[in-house]
Amino acid sequence: MSLDAINAAFDAAGREARKALVPFLMSGHPTPDQFARNLAEAGKYADVIEVGVPFSDPLADGPVIQAAAAEALKHGTTLASTLAAIAAREDGPPILLMLSCNQLLAHGLERVARRIVEAGASGAIVPDLPFEESTELREIFARHGLVLIAMLAPTTDAARKSAILRQAQGFAYLISVAGVTGARDAFPPETLDYIREAAQASSAPVCVGFGISKPQHVEQLREHADGFIVGSALIRAIESGGSVADVLAPLRQACDATITTGTDS
Amino acid sequence: MTTAVKTKGRFGIYGGQYAPETLIANLNELEAAYAEAQADPDFAAELEITLREFVGRATPLYQARRLSADWGGRVFLKREDLAHTGAHKINNAVGQALLAKRIGKSRIVAETGAGQHGVATAAACARLGLECVVYMGALDCERQRPNVERMKLLGAKVVPCEAGSRNLKIAINEAIRDWISRPGDTHYLIGSVVGPHPYPTIVRDFQSVIGREARDQFIRHEGRLPDAVIACVGGGSNAMGIFAGFVDDKVELHGVEAGGTGATHAAPLNSGTPGVLHGAMQYLLQDDDGQILDTHSVAAGLDYPGVGPEHSFLKDIGRAKYHIVRDDEALAAFKELSRSEGIIPALESSHALAFAKRLLRERPGLSLIVNLSGRGDKDLPSLMERELL
Numbered sequence: 001m002s003l004d005a006i007n008a009a010f011d012a013a014g015r016e017a018r019k020a021l022v023p024f025l026m027s028g029h030p031t032p033d034q035f036a037r038n039l040a041e042a043g044k045y046a047d048v049i050e051v052g053v054p055f056s057d058p059l060a061d062g063p064v065i066q067a068a069a070a071e072a073l074k075h076g077t078t079l080a081s082t083l084a085a086i087a088a089r090e091d092g093p094p095i096l097l098m099l100s101c102n103q104l105l106a107h108g109l110e111r112v113a114r115r116i117v118e119a120g121a122s123g124a125i126v127p128d129l130p131f132e133e134s135t136e137l138r139e140i141f142a143r144h145g146l147v148l149i150a151m152l153a154p155t156t157d158a159a160r161k162s163a164i165l166r167q168a169q170g171f172a173y174l175i176s177v178a179g180v181t182g183a184r185d186a187f188p189p190e191t192l193d194y195i196r197e198a199a200q201a202s203s204a205p206v207c208v209g210f211g212i213s214k215p216q217h218v219e220q221l222r223e224h225a226d227g228f229i230v231g232s233a234l235i236r237a238i239e240s241g242g243s244v245a246d247v248l249a250p251l252r253q254a255c256d257a258t259i260t261t262g263t264d265s
Numbered sequence: 266m267t268t269a270v271k272t273k274g275r276f277g278i279y280g281g282q283y284a285p286e287t288l289i290a291n292l293n294e295l296e297a298a299y300a301e302a303q304a305d306p307d308f309a310a311e312l313e314i315t316l317r318e319f320v321g322r323a324t325p326l327y328q329a330r331r332l333s334a335d336w337g338g339r340v341f342l343k344r345e346d347l348a349h350t351g352a353h354k355i356n357n358a359v360g361q362a363l364l365a366k367r368i369g370k371s372r373i374v375a376e377t378g379a380g381q382h383g384v385a386t387a388a389a390c391a392r393l394g395l396e397c398v399v400y401m402g403a404l405d406c407e408r409q410r411p412n413v414e415r416m417k418l419l420g421a422k423v424v425p426c427e428a429g430s431r432n433l434k435i436a437i438n439e440a441i442r443d444w445i446s447r448p449g450d451t452h453y454l455i456g457s458v459v460g461p462h463p464y465p466t467i468v469r470d471f472q473s474v475i476g477r478e479a480r481d482q483f484i485r486h487e488g489r490l491p492d493a494v495i496a497c498v499g500g501g502s503n504a505m506g507i508f509a510g511f512v513d514d515k516v517e518l519h520g521v522e523a524g525g526t527g528a529t530h531a532a533p534l535n536s537g538t539p540g541v542l543h544g545a546m547q548y549l550l551q552d553d554d555g556q557i558l559d560t561h562s563v564a565a566g567l568d569y570p571g572v573g574p575e576h577s578f579l580k581d582i583g584r585a586k587y588h589i590v591r592d593d594e595a596l597a598a599f600k601e602l603s604r605s606e607g608i609i610p611a612l613e614s615s616h617a618l619a620f621a622k623r624l625l626r627e628r629p630g631l632s633l634i635v636n637l638s639g640r641g642d643k644d645l646p647s648l649m650e651r652e653l654l
Contacts (some may be wrong), residue, residue, distance in 0.1 A: 056556040057434065057542065059284040059441050070429065102541040106555030128283045128541070132272050155448055158291070178287050179446040199455040249380050250531045 002145035005094035005122050006170035007049045008200070009204045010226060017217065019255035020047035020227030022170075022207055023099065023234050023248055026068040027051050027085060028077025030238060035072075036085050038244050042234075043092030045248035047227065048171075050125060053082045053099040060127040062182030064232040068239070071209040078104060096149060096170075101129045109137055113144040116186035123147035125173060131164045138167070149173050150204075155196050161201065168204040176210045182232045187211070187220055199224040213247075215254035227257060228255060274462020277581060279574035284461040284544045288441075291448045296463040298368045302581065308363070315359045316474065319392060320349045322356075324475075326482035326634070331605040336622050338627040341491070342608070342637040343479045344506060350385045351550040352416075352611065352639030353475060353503045354456055358385035360471035362393050372396040373568035375441040375454045378405055378433035378499065379566035379613060380412025380640050382456030387421035389454075397421040398437040404431035405565045408647040421636035430559045433499070433527035433569045437543050457500025461544030465574050468569065469505040476510020479634055487632065493517035496636040497616040498534070499567035500586065501576045504637035508585060520576060521620040523562030527591055531560035533572045534580050534587040548580070563592040563653075564612035566639075594619040596653060599641060611639035614649075 013020045023042045028035055038053050042049055054069035061069070079099070086095055097116065100217050100252040104126065116124070123146040129137065134148060139147045152161060155178055165172055176191055199206045208221055209229030220229050231252055237247045274280045279493035284292060302308040316322040323349050329340045345353035358375075365373060373395050377383030383399040390397035399416055403425040406413050416423050426435045437459075444453040456463045458472075476494075483491050494511050496504035498520040508518050530536065533548040540549040542557060548569040550558040562568040579585040595612055598619035603609045610618060614637045623637045648654045 057438055059543070060287070060445065061439065062442075066428070073556065078507070080554075100541075100555070100559075102551065103555040105540055106551060106553065127285050127326060128544070130282065130286050130289050133283055135282055152291075153285075155287050155290040157290055157293075163493045175287060178448050180442050190293070 002122050003170055004145065006096070009094055010171060011046050013227070015122055015243055019222055019225065020205070020207065021045060021248065021252055021255045022048045022050060022229040024050040024052060024229060024231035026065065026072050026235060027053055027082035028072030029054070029068040029235070029254060030071060030076045032077065032081065032085065036088065038238065039085065039089060040092065041244040041248040042248060045245070046093045048093055049095050049100050050229065050231070051082060051095055053079050053088065053261055054094050055100040055103055058100060060180055062180040062232060064235050065181050068235045071172040079107060086121050087119040090102055095168055096122055097124040098127060099124060101126055101152055101221045104137065109140050113140050113146060114217055116146055117144050123149065123170065124152070125221070127151065131160065154178055154191070161198070165198065165202040166264060168202055171205040171207045172198065172202050172247035173229070174198055174208045174225070176208050176212070179210065181210050187217070192221065192224070195221060196224040199226070215250050218251060268575065273498065274466065275576045276409055276578035279546045279577040280465055281546050282461040282544065283541045283546070284444060287448060292443070292461055292463065294368060298364060299467055300461055302364055302367060303437045308367070310354050312360055312363060317524050319357060320355050321347065322374065323478045323482070324348050326479055326486065328486070329606050332602065336606060338625040339632040340621060341483060341634045343475060343634055345503065345636060345638045346473060346608070346614070346640035350381070350388050351642070352381035352385065352504060353472060355384040355388065355495050356474055356506070357388040357468050357471040357502060358382065358454060361452070361454045361467065362386070362389035362395060362498065366393050366395065368449060368452065369453040372398070372451045374398045374400065374440050374443045374451055375452050375456060376400045376433065377456060377515060378402070378436065378568060379564065379611065380405065380409040380416070380568065380643060383419065383421065383423070384415045384419065386454050386456070387416045387419035390421065394461070398424060398443065400426055400436040400539050402430070402432040402436045403427045405433065405436070409565055409620065409643055411643050422555065422577060432560070432565065434557065440473070440536055441520070441543070444484065451616060457502040458505045459500040459543055459545060459547070459571060467563070468502050469509060469575060472502050472506025473509035475503065475506035476508060479507055480510040480593035481500070483634060490516050491634045493519055493615045494634045494636070495519045495521065495621050495624070497521045497613045497638060498572060498576060499523070499531070499569045499613065500571070501529040501573035503636050505573060506573055507636040508579070509555040511582065514558050514637040516578070519620060520585055520587040521590050521616045522587055523564055523567035524589035524591035525561040528560035530588050530589065531562045531568050531570065532578060533570060539577065545573045545574045547571050547577045555589035563595060564616065564643050566611070566613040567616065588620050590616040590619045598622060608637070610637055611641045614638045615641070
């Protein structure tokens with residue numbers, strides 16, 4: 001799989017007039033075995049799956065994902081074990097890794113790219129690697145047919161926004177509000193403006209992440225976004241013994257409802 | 266990202282701006298504001314008055330005569346322990362607080378290890394009427410109890426951080442998360458020459474007053490330059506501050522990292538490899554998978570797995586040498602200075618003293634400046650509790 005697989009996933013969603021659903025799972029959480037089962041289960045609902053590789057010192061993660069990472073590290077989860085779990089999957093939607101810059105550097109960028117290709121994943125999201133620092137990794141990934149997902153925040157100024165969106169491939173990751181990951185009640189009106197403007201300026205699809213936990217969020221923001229990323233809410237459900245389906249099935253429904261039929265609560 | 270592409274804020278391959286997208290606007294704003302402030306004579310004047318009248322600068326350069334006689338050289342101490350709130354940290358805290366006020370921020374967050382930066386930040390915020398929140402590892406709250414009380418008295422909110430190693434690294438994680446959540450009204454007042462650009466440069470510049478003063482004072486006293494300058498290195502702000510005064514001279518620069526118990530330590534320049542932590546490329550203690558390792562030092566302010574990018578660069582080009590001093594050697598120096606000179610040094614600074622002693626044993630007769638970066642009162646309760654005194 002590759003950038004092409006991500007593009008195909010969004011093309012299919014576009015053709016079927018639905019929003020893409022992009023769930024996030026933490027590798028090795030709550031246990032390596034359970035993660036493998038959740039990965040298969042999430043595949044039934046997802047257009048693309050984000051797989052977090054746990055890091056000891058994440059900066060952009062809220063308490064839920066941070067705790068999941070700590071738990072996964074206790075189980076001995078590594079980049080290698082994560083890639084092995086992905087390679088062992090029989091089928092399912094394309095996968096993007098989410099990890100910190102230092103985890104890539106420790107293995108060497110070129111080597112990591114090769115191993116991601118071998119495992120059958122499509123690329124990565126690296127939250128502590130902003131646009132200006134990402135040139136080298138983008139070039140290496142491009143040579144391997146992989147994608148480095150571009151991120152945008154509400155605080156990103158206009159000049160950087162257009163530079164970031166110009167090179168965005170696969171999809172652009174819109175951080176919904178200033179803050180760390182974690183579920184929120186509702187989004188302020190300026191979030192809608194921010195998504196609308198980004199969607200207009202971007203040639204790639206735009207997906208909204210941070211704080212997406214329930215169908216109402218999708219309904220509130222769906223007019224301009226092409227997809228939704230759900231992380232903390234899913235991790236929390238898994239922590240409390242719930243199933244992946246409990247969280248993803250209603251979100252899938254909300255993503256599938258066409259704009260003309262409105263909300264489907 | 267490694268060597269091929271040089272972005273702004275680099276010291277060789279080190280430094281850079283590996284920060285989440287949400288913070289980039291703040292970092293750019295800070296960089297621009299700092300450039301403006303540097304060009305503004307009013308800012309320089311306000312900082313100078315603050316350093317003189319609030320901080321109590323210039324701090325003395327003290328000739329330690331009994332220690333010199335015992336150790337066989339000429340030992341001078343740069344008395345940052347006499348700066349307001351008891352350590353060099355105040356130099357940077359007042360500088361950044363003035364900068365934050367200039368940008369229009371009303372709220373300051375800071376991390377602290379030993380508590381000295383937290384106390385300095387709380388004092389600077391009280392003086393300027395800024396809200397102050399200090400993140401401190403829960404372990405450090407226990408071993409630096411007096412500083413927690415001082416911060417509260419100065420009006421700061423102290424948030425103990427319970428995650429992971431419960432020390433400085435965790436406090437920085439939490440402070441950055443706070444800042445990401447409130448980038449509009451909040452300035453992150455980082456306490457060392459670490460973090461994404463422009464922090465390592467800003468903090469070094471605000472601390473460089475140590476080196477400027479020490480150089481002038483030494484020349485006035487001795488009519489020449491010292492042979493060597495010695496400072497402890499955690500993140501490395503007191504060392505960068507004093508090194509800045511001598512980096513263009515023919516003066517040896519020695520940084521001293523925490524050797525802990527030997528088996529567990531906090532010495533990335535001696536035992537680490539380059540990587541990215543807290544927004545900058547630097548030497549790091551990490552495993553093969555890029556996970557940051559836990560550290561140990563008796564000195565909370567040195568208990569950090571990374572180190573400033575400029576130190577990483579100075580090591581690579583050989584301009585500064587970095588050494589290791591263990592907990593027990595630092596404790597011995599702590600007691601020795603107290604008894605021979607009547608000065609109780611911080612455990613952090615005691616690492617630099619212990620190395621000075623070692624250097625004079627190897628090369629007697631050298632003239633040295635040791636940066637006495639802080640005073641040791643804060644360490645007494647914890648040392649007595651652990652029966653280390």
